[in-house]
Amino acid sequence: MSLLELKRPAMYPPGKGPSFQAAYARAARRYGFEPGKYAGYAKRNNVVVKVKSKDDKATEHEVPAHTEYVVPVTIGTPGVTLNLDFDTGSSDLWVWSSELAGEGKRESKAHAIYDPSKSSTAKKTEGTWNISYGDGSSASGNVYTDNVTVAGITIKGQAVELAKNLSSSFLSDGGNDGLLGLAWPAINTVQPQPVATPVENMMKQKLVDPQVFTVKLGHGDEASFYSFGFIDKTVTSQPISYASVDNSQGFWQVPSTSWTINGEEQNREGNTTILDTGTTLCLVDDSVVEAIYQAIEGARYDNSQGGWKYPSNAQIPTVTFAVGDTQFTVNEKDFGFGDAGNGFTFGGIQSRGDNPFDIFGDVFLKSVYVVFDQGETRVGLAQRED
Structure with a gap:
């Protein structure tokens, strides 16, 4: 049985998550939708803005869009533990890294950092990655492979996307040290070839049986968890x-x-x-x-x-x-x-x-x-x- 408890970032008061405006703006950023009659935020001219109606031209820029849950994941040998946002709507595993430049290097003091030079199992690949959202925010960098441990399951040779450049909206998101995507591999952004997601590699390496992951998200301060290769029938x-x-x-x-x-x-x-x-x-x-x-x-x-x-x-x-x-x-x-x-x-x-x-x-x-x-x-x- 592999269970992994979720927690909320310390940036939120106990029992609290992101603001309504932040939650809505983040969805608009992810999916780039235009408003119908009632969508409060939308993509306009490659920027996420607050709108009053579909024809509203007097818009305001979004508020910072923070995440709500984070999960501890260990990367490398010896391992460093980072708090990642588990996301069934994307397919990249990217992390704050030692390769960050400029403002990102300064901001990294508030985050756990993955440094491949300190891991004996890290290997650099020829891959690069670049994630862009509707408001022009982006994250990009290089790709390594390394051992990644999720809920006690160690995936060998997992592709890890190292952030070298982060736009301001990512730099202002103090709640996590990166993201672990749980959607299907087709939308992974690594070039020239997409890479296998952690769940896909769990399946290929026969680390989970059945080939599932599950999630229980708690109300308020209630415990939440992901499980891998196990269906918890006590929920x-x-x-x-x-x-x-x-x-x-x-x-x-x-x-x-x-x-x-x-x-x-x-x-x-x-x-x-x-x-x-x-x-x-x-x-x-x-x-x-x-x-x-x-x-x-x-x-x-x-x-x-x-x-x-x-x-x-x-x-x-x-x-x-x-x-x-x-x-x-x-x-x-x-x-x-x-x-x-x-x-x-x-x-x-x-x-x-x-x-x-x-x-x-x-x-x-x-x-x-x-x-x-x-x-x-x-x-x-x-x-x-x-």
């Missing part, structure tokens, strides 16, 4: 329901063709969603967002703050979303996402803008236990009871 007594994954875009993308509000089912023919631990909010199309907040007395869209909010004492409807053929309820504990001022709370379900698929981030994922079955190209979800 919930509810059955695990599986759905086939379309990995053609590199994501954990599944059908989500219906949803319910207070038990009334609504069809969404042809709709899909991705399961993304690197996104905090649950982002769906405008018609669904409207229906949810119209069912909450006093709820309204706040143009100035870029999101739907509702009176903090309002009664919350029961909302479920389908994954495959099964409906899963969004826990009321996670429906609210931060103080919106004057007795209002931001909703954790917001608009996906013109993005062609939903994004089920942590607001949804905290309500379920998820089995990412890479060997069988499927995901399994079980409703959590707490």
Whole structure:
């Protein structure tokens, strides 16, 4: 059994995560969507901005977009432990490194650093990498191979992407020492050839059986974990329901063709969603967002703050979303996402803008236990009871 407990960066107060604006801006940065009627942030002229509507031209730049969970990973011989953001929406393993230049070198004092010259198992490759986002932020550098230990599992010869250059938005993100991507290898950015992800190498090296990883994200201060090669059946007594994954875009993308509000089912023919631990909010199309907040007395869209909010004492409807053929309820504990001022709370379900698929981030994922079955190209979800 290989379990790996998640923790929140010290930069957040106990029980707290990123701000609503930071969470929304990060999603816009990752997926570069334009607003529909209600997307508070969008990509405009290669910059992520806060918007009031699709035609709004008076925009403001985004707030820093920090991550919420980090996981300890050991790299090298002898090993150095870095706190990485585990992300099912990307496929690169990149870290703060000794190769950082300029401002990054100065900022590195606040981070754990991987230095390949201090590892007897490090080998330089010919690869390079470059990740760019919709706001113009970027990270790039060289590629080494080394031993990487995740949840007690040591992967030999794993490609590790060393940050040599980091843009300002990455430099301001003090919550992690890099990122470990858990999406499919097709969207890995290493050139001239993509490299195998840690999970792919676990499978190739026969380190996990079954060929799965799982995640439980906790509410508030509740313990959270990833597991590799092990399905923890003590998380919930509810059955695990599986759905086939379309990995053609590199994501954990599944059908989500219906949803319910207070038990009334609504069809969404042809709709899909991705399961993304690197996104905090649950982002769906405008018609669904409207229906949810119209069912909450006093709820309204706040143009100035870029999101739907509702009176903090309002009664919350029961909302479920389908994954495959099964409906899963969004826990009321996670429906609210931060103080919106004057007795209002931001909703954790917001608009996906013109993005062609939903994004089920942590607001949804905290309500379920998820089995990412890479060997069988499927995901399994079980409703959590707490």
